[in-house]
Each structure stands twice: as structure tokens, then as C-alpha cells.
Amino acid sequence: MEDFNKICITQVASTILSLLDVSPNEQMAQPVNEVLSAAQKKFGVNKCDRVVMYNPDAIAFWIYKKFYKKYLWQLDSNVDITLPMLSVFPPVTPVCFGSMYSGLQPSEHGIQSYTKPLLKCDTVFDRLIAAGKKAAIVSTAGDSISLIFLERKMDYFIYKTVKECNAKAAELIKKDEYDLIVLYNADYDYWMHRSSPTGLPAKNALRKNVAEYLELKKLIQAEWKDRHRTALAFAPDHGCHRVFGLLGTHGINEPCDMNTVHSWSFI
């Protein structure tokens, strides 16, 4: 049986802030030192001036390992660091992204079940805005990331389709107006629930998630390499497991659902 991973997704919030040279608040979990060290190694400083977060939904650590030879090696050979990560309980989307971008455990930020209320606590977005920086969320309508961080002085690009989201993220990179861009992708989660975590539609979604990350990396290299130091993350929210031998779900306090994996490139 798999062990629980150690580095918690709550640590992502202060990692993003530290990279962008903005102080986290005292309640936020400590940054992931391995990520800051990897940035230091690449840039000579552990700071950068652009962060792009690609948030594919529900990619479990066991899925990463199972499909490493098929798809994930390609991601792994194109990033600077990959870290096994621990999600928060219950491992469902609004709870997890609430934690990832607030640096808080669910009992502290307040979303403790599958509900999508507006988060009132201090988040990465609030800290950046207070520091005079610009943030944008690009996501599909009705999804957690599109709802729980609303009503802040930042820009929200909410669309019906993944295709529109990806096109908008590419456009924002070309326009170069944001310090932080968050791009959400629900596809793996969608197909994992409706087919199985290892079924063909889910595998296709996983393959596309890797391809989309690599496209983002290529675009950032072309557009920003001479102008900026950029951190590009592949950062799922939680894992998943199979139920009734076929369909997929998540939400239990077991490594299958609690363990995920994050990768970072420094460009």
C-alpha cells in the first residue's frame, strides 16, 4: 500500500508568493523549499517575475506512476523538478484549490465539503493584488476555480470550453500583462468519473494535459525567455480511485485520493 506523501498542497500558496517576491501571510503553510531551490539552481536566484499555474484536475500520484512510461515521462523530461504531493481532506476540488491558493487547511479557509462558496480569506491573489501585481484566472464556467476566488481586483476569463480557455491563456502569455496566470483543466476529472481512472477517455485527457503543459512551456520560451524569469507548474488538486470496478471517484482519506504530484519548470 502506498504511503501518504509529505509535502502538502497548502504549501503551494507561499511558494508562488515567494517566487514572485511577495510575502505570504503568517497563517499560510511554509513554501516548498525544493521548488525554491530548483528556481535558484536555474536562475541563480530563487525569485522570478512570472508564474503560470496549469491546474489539471484529479491526477493521482498512482495514475502518474501507472502512466509514466506512456505519457508522463514526456512531462518529467521537460521539467526541472517533480514532487510527490499530499492533498487536503476531503480531497474534492473546491476544498483542495481553496487550500492550494490560500495556504490554509480546509478547517481554516472554511470550504470543507463539495461546495463552491466565495472564499473570504486571504489568498495568493489578495497578497499579489496588495503588492501591486496582476493576476488572472482562466477557467471553465461553473468549476471551483471559476467561483471561489471571485470578487477580487483581478481578471477572470471564464468560458464554456477548454479550447477557449487554452486559447485565452496563450493570448494572455503573448499580451504579457499578468504576473500570475492560473489555467484550470477539468478534463481528466470529468472522464475519470464517467469512465474509469484508467479508461481510454481518461487516458486521452491525461495525454492532452501533458501536451497542453508542453505547449505552454514552448510558448513561454518563445515569448518570455528573454524578458522574464518564469515558473510554470503542473499542479493537480487531488487523486482518485476506481469504484465498482469501473467508474472513478475521489474524496476518501486514502493515499489513492490524497496523493498527487506537482512538476515545475523554470524558463
Ligand SMILES: [Zn+2]
Ligand atoms: Zn478536483
